[in-house]
Amino acid sequence: MTTNSTSTGTPPPKLPAPQRPRATRQERREAARRDQRLASARTVAVKKPAWQSPMALITAGAVVVGLVVVVLVSGVLNPKATVGSLISPLRPTPTSLVDPTNPRALGKANAPVKVEIWSDFQCPACDTFATTIEPDLIDQYVATGKAYVIYRDRVVIDRFATDVESHQAAAAARCAGDKFWPFHDYLFENQKGENAGTFSSAFLASVADAVRADRTAYDACMANGAADRVAAVNAETAQGAAAGVSQTPTIALNGKLLPGGAQPMTTLGPAIDALIAAASASPAPPASLPASPAPAASAPPAASTAP
Numbered sequence: 001m002t003t004n005s006t007s008t009g010t011p012p013p014k015l016p017a018p019q020r021p022r023a024t025r026q027e028r029r030e031a032a033r034r035d036q037r038l039a040s041a042r043t044v045a046v047k048k049p050a051w052q053s054p055m056a057l058i059t060a061g062a063v064v065v066g067l068v069v070v071v072l073v074s075g076v077l078n079p080k081a082t083v084g085s086l087i088s089p090l091r092p093t094p095t096s097l098v099d100p101t102n103p104r105a106l107g108k109a110n111a112p113v114k115v116e117i118w119s120d121f122q123c124p125a126c127d128t129f130a131t132t133i134e135p136d137l138i139d140q141y142v143a144t145g146k147a148y149v150i151y152r153d154r155v156v157i158d159r160f161a162t163d164v165e166s167h168q169a170a171a172a173a174r175c176a177g178d179k180f181w182p183f184h185d186y187l188f189e190n191q192k193g194e195n196a197g198t199f200s201s202a203f204l205a206s207v208a209d210a211v212r213a214d215r216t217a218y219d220a221c222m223a224n225g226a227a228d229r230v231a232a233v234n235a236e237t238a239q240g241a242a243a244g245v246s247q248t249p250t251i252a253l254n255g256k257l258l259p260g261g262a263q264p265m266t267t268l269g270p271a272i273d274a275l276i277a278a279a280s281a282s283p284a285p286p287a288s289l290p291a292s293p294a295p296a297a298s299a300p301p302a303a304s305t306a307p
Helices: 025-043 054-074 124-142 165-175 177-189 201-210 215-243 265-280
Strands: 102-106 113-119 147-153 250-253
Touching: 102 177, 113 124, 113 265, 124 147, 124 177, 124 265, 147 215, 165 177, 165 201, 165 215, 177 201, 201 215, 250 265
Parallel strands: 113 147
Antiparallel strands: 102 147, 113 250
16 A cells, blocks of 8 residues: 555655845944944933033032122122212211210210220221221110220321321321211221321321311311321320330220230120129118117217218
């Protein structure tokens, strides 16, 4: 019996699969580029914009800080007022506190503490005290009746030449009469070095105008180098030297000198408070006693003696 391959289950021979047409060169290049883009997307992190880089942020921050400093220093946000070419005092002394009997004093003469300020109008440390510490002293203690302030001349910058700026500025402030404290404020607000030509006669005259001093009286007072006022300045300077004032500013509280220099309010305040407390301390009154019968006889009281 004959058999054939179909009846015995033997599979027929396979025919070769149809061949896919070969890719062109252009297709191969595009496929390679596609594979490269996919690989880059999987392995390369997403880049941040350049402005978000640490260096860019640091640079931008530095620029902003620099601009803020320039604006603050330039005074654009808080410009200083001027009168002509003069800078007006930022915290002028209240003229209502001037003692009518002494134009160089502030407050009430019977205040418990007397504060004497030995100063030179050209002294840089005196400028610091006058513009940053003295206003608080006046507000906290003079205006409240606790202290009486007196300005004292102690020339140290040009002590040997009476026609130079420390002497002439001190004389001019005295010649301003009842405008002494406004004159004082303008001198310190416009101080620009020692014997640098700032406090010229023309400058001092412009200050007299700014504070509305009596120019006729001022000019007469300043004539011939203000010899009378310079003599008074020298006399007070000698008085301060004899008392031990060796530098400016020097503060005296009730006649006692503090260490020289622009003493801050953290030093002055407690020292003044201590003197006020000492002045107000007094023996407590005796406690009330119940009435008792008078003795049958009593000796005459002893005579008192004056202290």
